[in-house]
Amino acid sequence: MHIVVCMKQVLDLEKIRIKPDTHEPVLEGVPVCLGDFEKNALEQAVRIKESLDDVTVTVVSVGSPKLNKTIMEALAIGADEAVILVDPHVNGSDAMGSAIVLANVIQKIGDCDLILLGEGSTDEYSGQVPSRLAEILDLPQVTYARELEVLDHRIRAVRDLEDMLESVEVELPALVSVTQEINQPRLPPLTAILKAGKKPLHVWSLEDINASAEEVGTDAAVCEELSNLAPAKPRKEMIFDEDIDSSVNQALEALEQEGVLDL
Amino acid sequence: MSGVLVYSEQPPLTLQNLTFASSLGYPAAAAVLGPQGESWSEQYFNHGAQRVYCMDDPSLSGLQTDIVSEALCQIADHAEAEIVLISSTLRGREVAGRLAQKLHVGCITDAAKLRAEEGQWIATRYSLGGKTLSEQVLNSGRKVIAVNPNTFQAEPLASGVKGDVVEVAPRAAVSPVRIIEQKPKPDTGINIESAEVIVCIGRGLESEDDLSMIQEFADIVGGVVACTRPISHDRHWLPEERMVGISGKKISPSLYFGIGVSGQIQQMAAVLDAKVIVAINNDRNAPIFQNADYGIVGDLYQVIPDLIEKLSR
Numbered sequence: 001m002h003i004v005v006c007m008k009q010v011l012d013l014e015k016i017r018i019k020p021d022t023h024e025p026v027l028e029g030v031p032v033c034l035g036d037f038e039k040n041a042l043e044q045a046v047r048i049k050e051s052l053d054d055v056t057v058t059v060v061s062v063g064s065p066k067l068n069k070t071i072m073e074a075l076a077i078g079a080d081e082a083v084i085l086v087d088p089h090v091n092g093s094d095a096m097g098s099a100i101v102l103a104n105v106i107q108k109i110g111d112c113d114l115i116l117l118g119e120g121s122t123d124e125y126s127g128q129v130p131s132r133l134a135e136i137l138d139l140p141q142v143t144y145a146r147e148l149e150v151l152d153h154r155i156r157a158v159r160d161l162e163d164m165l166e167s168v169e170v171e172l173p174a175l176v177s178v179t180q181e182i183n184q185p186r187l188p189p190l191t192a193i194l195k196a197g198k199k200p201l202h203v204w205s206l207e208d209i210n211a212s213a214e215e216v217g218t219d220a221a222v223c224e225e226l227s228n229l230a231p232a233k234p235r236k237e238m239i240f241d242e243d244i245d246s247s248v249n250q251a252l253e254a255l256e257q258e259g260v261l262d263l
Numbered sequence: 264m265s266g267v268l269v270y271s272e273q274p275p276l277t278l279q280n281l282t283f284a285s286s287l288g289y290p291a292a293a294a295v296l297g298p299q300g301e302s303w304s305e306q307y308f309n310h311g312a313q314r315v316y317c318m319d320d321p322s323l324s325g326l327q328t329d330i331v332s333e334a335l336c337q338i339a340d341h342a343e344a345e346i347v348l349i350s351s352t353l354r355g356r357e358v359a360g361r362l363a364q365k366l367h368v369g370c371i372t373d374a375a376k377l378r379a380e381e382g383q384w385i386a387t388r389y390s391l392g393g394k395t396l397s398e399q400v401l402n403s404g405r406k407v408i409a410v411n412p413n414t415f416q417a418e419p420l421a422s423g424v425k426g427d428v429v430e431v432a433p434r435a436a437v438s439p440v441r442i443i444e445q446k447p448k449p450d451t452g453i454n455i456e457s458a459e460v461i462v463c464i465g466r467g468l469e470s471e472d473d474l475s476m477i478q479e480f481a482d483i484v485g486g487v488v489a490c491t492r493p494i495s496h497d498r499h500w501l502p503e504e505r506m507v508g509i510s511g512k513k514i515s516p517s518l519y520f521g522i523g524v525s526g527q528i529q530q531m532a533a534v535l536d537a538k539v540i541v542a543i544n545n546d547r548n549a550p551i552f553q554n555a556d557y558g559i560v561g562d563l564y565q566v567i568p569d570l571i572e573k574l575s576r
Contacts, residue, residue, distance in 0.1 A: 025391055099364065125373070128360035135365055140439040141357075141440075144357075162352060162353055164446060165448065167442070168440050223400075225398070239560060240558065
């Protein structure tokens with residue numbers, strides 16, 4: 001059985017500063033990492049691998065050259081190999097472009113029984129890629145899975161919806177997106193981190209998947225961002241850091257003036 | 264092609280989006296899948312739909328995404344809709360992505376705001392994990408936009424409109440995804456999404472027994488106790504419906520207390536719409552203080568009893 005896990009390289013969001021005068025986010029120099037939800041997807045794939053015979057896990061990602069380093073964490077967590085598509089043109093891709101690139105990569109890898117993704121990305125959380133990818137690959141999709149087990153060439157999953165838990169079954173091949181509730185991703189031990197560099201890492205370009213920048217890159221993006229700014233009305237940030245008695249008094253006075261304390 | 268097709272698996276949400284679409288003067292239509300069709304048509308007309316497209320078939324009963332998106336694709340073609348407006352529920356946002364790919368067009372999910380300017384539909388959604396608000400437009404000929412529930416208020420038109428009901432025959436096959444069981448989540452009668460005051464606890468709370476102190480404080484300020492992910496999912500001190508976070512519930516109270524909450528981005532992104540944020544934390548460097556209106560630096564085990572005492576006077 002072959003599991004492909006799609007992971008996104010995202011900015012370390014906690015490290016993004018906002019320019020106080022223009023409200024613009026400062027993105028230059030912010031380190032990158034693998035997205036949180038995708039780590040749950042990878043963890044689940046590795047658990048399936050550990051519980052069944054003959055399972056291989058390939059992790060797939062698309063992004064900047066930094067991926068060469070970022071993807072090592074996935075190999076350390078337990079993926080057998082990685083395929084990364086590194087191309088300057090894909091940085092401006094929208095959800096449709098990203099899904100087309102991922103689909104082409106997966107089709108080139110071939111023979112894939114189960115595709116796992118996070119329910120959304122940590123940065124944009126639009127949740128479009130799982131649906132779009134399933135459509136392009138003509139696969140059944142099971143999203144928001146908080147439980148997932150593989151049974152004799154089919155899977156059973158429990159979907160976490162607003163008002164219900166929905167148990168479903170589907171034959172493989174299928175595409176599944178997972179929620180953070182599905183597991184607690186492991187922190188790889190040092191030995192695994194050291195071994196990650198020895199695992200196969202395939203670096204592809206758009207040419208390798210017969211895709212062009214015009215088709216999937218910035219120019220093809222139909223979703224245009226007009227602006228991206230921190231909310232104009234910042235919080236007051238009045239922090240009372242004195243002895244508890246006077247801090248509490250000052251805070252209560254402020255809340256009374258706000259008119260939000262209805263006692 | 265200029266019309267708007269409105270769909271949600273929850274008809275009351277369709278009424279909200281119909282109200283918005285028709286207020287812009289766009290020819291609006293609604294899609295209804297499944298047996299509930301006829302019973303909602305009148306309401307849809309009253310909220311501005313000129314046409315209601317109904318599709319009923321046993322294959323639609325499970326609302327599987329492949330089937331629903333195929334049905335909407337068929338109806339959108341039939342209606343010559345330029346914009347498909349969907350409610351961004353969990354099912355809705357998922358359908359939006361698959362439908363957009365079928366149509367090979369752009370899509371925006373989780374729009375918190377939506378407005379039309381000179382023929383352009385401009386959506387606002389959270390970006391960068393909730394640090395920023397991104398204004399986006401779609402430049403594809405057709406567009407799929409999923410708007411958060413309750414973004415617009417449903418209002419019936421002053422004068423009733425009588426439109427057409429159009430039955431569309433389904434071409435979708437049976438979904439390969441089989442539904443084994445649908446288990447409703449327990450209704451605890453407490454909805455943190457609609458609460459006016461939220462008292463949210465985080466990892467700073469040391470013991471489950473201390474919940475009684477938090478509850479006492481919440482009772483005094485008329486609030487509902489909510490929590491961050493570690494409290495509900497790792498320690499299981501509160502049910503999951505009480506979790507506030509980007510993967511949990513998003514809240515918009517007038518007053519939010521974060522008690523022993525560090526204020527990581529996944530947590531604060533769900534609290535952005537709170538009117539006033541109060542942080543109580545013993546770590547002056549906790550990120551929550553940068554996202555708070557008022558902060559009290561101090562041990563919650565001293566601050567909360569002091570608050571209780573002063574507020575009880």
